[in-house]
Amino acid sequence: MDPKEKKELSESDIKAKFITPAIIKSGWDEMTQIRREVTLTPGPVVVRGNLSSRNKKKKKFADYVLQKEKGVPVAVIEAKDNNHTISHGLQQALGYAELLDVPCAFSSNGDGFASHNKAALVGEDTETEFALAAFPSPDELWERYKRSRGITDQEEALVIEPYYDDGSGKEPRYYQAEAINRVIEKVAQGEKRLLLVMATGTGKTYTTFQIIYRLWKAKKASRILFLVDRNILADQTLVNDFKPFGPVMTKIRNRKIDPSYEVYLGLYQALTGPYEEDKIFKTVSRDFFDLIVIDECHRGSANDDSAWKEILEYFDGAIQLGLTATPKETKYASNITYFGEPIYTYSLKQGIQDGFLAPYKVVRIDIDKDIYGWTPPPGMKDDLGNEIEQREYNQLDMDRILILNQRTKLVAERVMKLLNATDPFQKTIIFCEDIDHAERMRKAIVNASGQLAKDNSKYVMRITGDSVEGKAELDNFIDPESKYPVIATTSELLTTGVDAKTCKLIVLDKTINSMTTFKQIVGRGTRIDESQNKYFFTIMDFKKATELFKDPEFDGDPVVIYEPDNDDDPVPPDPPPPDDDGEDGEGEEGGGVKRYQVGGITVYIVSERVEFLGEDGQMVTESYRDYSRKGIRQEFASLDEFLQKWNSSKKKAAIIDALAEYGIELPKLAKEVGKDYGDFDLICHIAFDQPPLTRSERANNVKKRNYFAKYGDEARAVLEALLDKYADEGIVSIENNNVLKLDPFRQLGTPVEIINDVFGGKAQYEAALQALETELFKQQAN
Structure with a gap:
């Protein structure tokens, strides 16, 4: 093929005409050994506010994965069009090879292959380039794989x-x-x-x-x-x-x-x-x-x-x-x-970064008596007539030694406030100190949920080890198709081993000292369930349990500190008592500890803070608006650059799709900024601090300038209708030719008749539409 013609081919054409045939000719079976366009990771979910979207810019997508047998990959190939060098995609391929832990990575532009071989023998170059016809056979790459993994012929x-x-x-x-x-x-x-x-x-x-x-x-x-x-x-x-x-x-x-x-x-x-x-x-x-x-x-x-x-x-x-x-x-x-x-x-961190696991946002809530402490007046008695021990009680004591009825009520009301503001039927687990606390929380949720609990007595249930009725509803709670129960109050039963795919809210009103228990509790929400529109979950923390996110051990490598007792002492010392959170069993009611239950003590929320999981794995406080601003500026360094790209773009949908790759979905942003603003004004306002105009204001400005005077009556009617459609629905709707099938356009003729008879052909119609868009955004451009 003529080199100039080859440079005009797309990447897809290069793969179809040159790369795939070269791989097949070297002996690879097209049906069983060559996987094409393989999504390795879907890209992480970004959560800000109550909104979420995928950052597809971080999606990992291999052009080819070669495998010996199904599920046993041995090499990856990255393809580029012929305007790139042979080795241009090699670094990208190496990243995929590292992910798959395979020794061989290749890149190609259709002229030949560049190769990186981690299993190169002594005296062999690690990186080489060779002709298309010299691509290694399955046996050769399999030998490299075996060598890199230490697999012998007998083990094969x-x-x-x-x-x-x-x-x-x-x-x-x-x-x-x-x-x-x-x-x-x-x-x-x-x-x-x-x-x-x-x-x-x-x-x-x-x-x-x-x-x-x-x-x-x-x-x-x-x-x-x-x-x-x-x-x-x-x-x-x-x-x-x-x-x-x-x-x-x-x-x-x-x-x-x-x-x-x-x-x-x-x-x-x-x-x-x-x-x-x-x-x-x-x-x-x-x-x-x-x-x-x-x-x-x-x-x-x-x-x-x-x-x-x-x-x-x-x-x-x-x-x-x-x-x-x-x-x-x-x-x-x-x-x-x-x-x-x-x-x-x-790890959890890797799963979230890859996009296979749901990220979390954290709502940390501090209650006054937890933070500042509470000391009873001398001689004060609890609700049962017991004199309360004279000392200061703080967060560690709440619902373990000191039970403040108003605190339980406050927590329940705050939980229902969040649910009612988002979705009162999202599956929720509330972790309590013990069975008694779980039962009191169940009652408080019933009272706080009002009509929801009246409509169905199973709206909230206590699911604990001692509750036959609660445990009988466990299957329904974890079943995505079962509406009830919606909320489960528990102490230990749901910390581990229960596949609650649709759990969107985890409430921590429990002291957690064990990292193992904390990881398992967080794990109740990490499953993504696209069929139920579940891409992230919320952790509402009343007991500072989420401070454990800051501990390096949260997602760090395990370190062995096991010390077997090798001395001859026939009676070795007893191990310390289990963690206070009772990791290995259901909390017992009372637990043998003296408790005081007190009503009438006023409690209030001192502070709330909402944090999100950042791209570096650390918690950040950032709105969807701030995240969008940062992403838009990654794509367009300045307002001038954006305006140039916008005005020269034949289809504005391409720019909108490019931003969606970052996880910036403009319809979601419009819910936060203003639903009457169009995509253009949202971008200019959020990223570059420009005063926005609504879609209707832009459309009216065009009409005031009598822009349509140069067109005939029929063309003018079409363009005015397109302008009205923009004011109602936005730019993407009028760029789609299917809009001409709708009212009021179909009263003017079929799409073909409008394009050919009214405008004189497709090119002229597209030119008129482009001129209309230029006029729409002229004020901002100036």
Whole structure:
């Protein structure tokens, strides 16, 4: 092809005519080994005010991902048009290669390939360029991959065991594939103690299913036990992610292990207990299970005296895989010490930055008696006639030792104020100090919600370990299709292991000292559910619990501080009491602590602060307006640059779409600034401090200048109607030719008749429209 003609081709044409054929000619199967236009990450959700949108500028999108087998990527290729050099896209490709943890990255402009090979042998160049016809074969890139991952020829068969494919075309997300592949590779290499750390909401169960499926199909594991500590987790897994196992799968019931199955889902409570006759896991041989997967392994299996630990030790010859969102590292327990360092970690921070997890905004609320303290007058008695101990009570005492009825009422009213201002039917979890507090909060919400609770008694329910009625509604609470219950008050039950996808509000009226508990509570809101329009969630904090966001440990690497007792002391010292937030169990009513319940004490909110998760992972106070201003100025450095781009743009929708890539959606901005302003004025006003005009004011200014006098009657009628349409709906509506199918245009003829007969053709119609737009925005341009 002539070089000049080649430079006129689009990137898509370059891929279709040069790059794809070169890859196929080198032996890559187009259907199974070449993935094209692969979205690696969708881009983070930006939250400001009550608005959210995706920053698609940060979307990661690979032109090609080459894979040995489904889900086993080995290389990425970035394509550019022929106006770029061969290696122009290599740095971009390297970023994707790092994300996928593959050794080979390539870029091309259709003339040849530039290559970066992390698995280069001694004496080989890491970066090279070569002709299109010299692209490496699948076998060559697979050898590089094996070399980079330390995979031997003997281990290869297990590593390339196919994923389960339901025929829908679903591929694991990049981090899921990496987690799965890491486990399979480690098992192939003979390792038997493995730990995966994946944030809540990132698909641990789907990841686990693929791991088990591949090991099962490869006959590396004939009998598998998936251990959980919540009945609902076993039931969800049985009917959802693990459903393809069908008749070879069972849930262990009736304290009996039936040897006729291959995949077992079990609650550790069903397998063991305090007495020897409870330990039914011992009714099968020690080599019965080949693979044991322990879900949420931070919650017990790491403890030396835990029930899970004795199960793991009994089946010590099995491959054991621990799953957790929060590695547990204390002086007395360490799942890292048991399982070893995590073979893969995908954190909450990374999930939010990638756009797979929902970001959060935080509403911090300080109440006067919490902050300033409260001291009862001498001799004051509580509502039950008990004399209140004379001392100062502060935030740590509230609802644990001192119960102020007005404080509970204030919290409930503030929660309902937020819900009523946004959506009173958004799923909400209120974390309380204990069961008693959860019940009092339930009553306070009933009273604060008024007609909402009258219309349905299940609008708010206490879901705690002692409430049969509440626990019976748990499935309905987490079901996106079930409207009620809307609000759940709880103390511990919902901290972990409950897949509440649509939870949009988490209220913290609970003292939280444990980072593990805090991470799990935050995890209740991190799932994105697009079908329910859930892209972010709100944390309303009354107890300064969100100060833990500032702790480096919140999303940092786990550090082992487990200190096993190696001395000969027959009676080692007792461990300290559990964290005050009762991480390992449901809070008990009363808890053996002397409590005072007092009515009639006035409380009020001292201060409120709203913060958002910034792009650097830190909390910021910034409005959607401020965020938009910053984004617009990234795209247009000055007002002159914007005006030049706006006036020269044939379709203004292209500029609006470019801003949407940053997560700046002008219709949402208009809700905050003024719905009568058009896109042009919103941009000029927000980013460059120009006085705005409404769409109607702009349209009337054009009419006053008698701009239409130069047109004939029919053309004038069309243009005046377009002007009115702009005043009503904005610029994008009149740029779409389909507008001519609507009233009042269709009274003047069909779109074809208007364009050809009235204006003399498409070019003349577009010129008239462009001239109208220039006239519309003339005042600002001057």
